[in-house]
Amino acid sequence: MQTSTTQKIYLGELNHTPLGDLRFAASDLGLLAIEWATAQPELDAFLLKLKRPVEVNQFKVKPYAQAVREYLQGKRRPFDLPIEWAALTPFQQKALRAVYKIPYGETRTYQEIAIAIGHPHAPRAVGRANATNPMPLVIPCHRVLGTDGKLHGYGGGTGLPTKAWLLKLEGAL
Numbered sequence: 575m576q577t578s579t580t581q582k583i584y585l586g587e588l589n590h591t592p593l594g595d596l597r598f599a600a601s602d603l604g605l606l607a608i609e610w611a612t613a614q615p616e617l618d619a620f621l622l623k624l625k626r627p628v629e630v631n632q633f634k635v636k637p638y639a640q641a642v643r644e645y646l647q648g649k650r651r652p653f654d655l656p657i658e659w660a661a662l663t664p665f666q667q668k669a670l671r672a673v674y675k676i677p678y679g680e681t682r683t684y685q686e687i688a689i690a691i692g693h694p695h696a697p698r699a700v701g702r703a704n705a706t707n708p709m710p711l712v713i714p715c716h717r718v719l720g721t722d723g724k725l726h727g728y729g730g731g732t733g734l735p736t737k738a739w740l741l742k743l744e745g746a747l
Contacts, residue, residue, distance in 0.1 A: 583628045586635030598635040604656030607708040651678040669703035676717045679744040685721045716740040
């Protein structure tokens with residue numbers, strides 16, 4: 575079996591969503607990244623760091639794209655997709671696994687996530703892990719709010735309006 579460092583990366587896309595065109599990267603181990611088409615340089619930089627062969631293969635990313643389409647149409651709540659967690663730093667894995675567990679329609683604060691992962695004094699580090707989340711939508715960083723309970727920071731789409739749209743979709747706003 576190939577290790578994650580020798581796994582090929584497959585690229586594909588999902589266009590014409592309510593939030594714009596999306597790009598996907600996956601391997602045979604799971605999802606690696608979702609990015610808005612307007613942020614292609616960020617996706618390219620993330621993939622370059624992985625130092626793995628890349629090929630366009632819409633068939634390989636189809637399950638991820640279909641799941642996200644269903645989610646954006648209000649037809650899917652939980653994501654049960656494989657994720658290649660090993661592409662993330664250990665702290666990102668810890669923080670983003672906790673974010674991944676936030677149920678549909680619910681929110682948590684950066685502080686609550688920091689406490690949940692055993693780093694109660696690291697809400698800013700949790701915020702940074704969210705800011706560098708390579709799989710928004712599937713790892714729902716939009717469900718994380720500031721300690722004041724307000725919307726803070728979102729790098730996807732149009733920023734905070736996108737975060738608000740997603741929370742509204744889920745009935746959390």
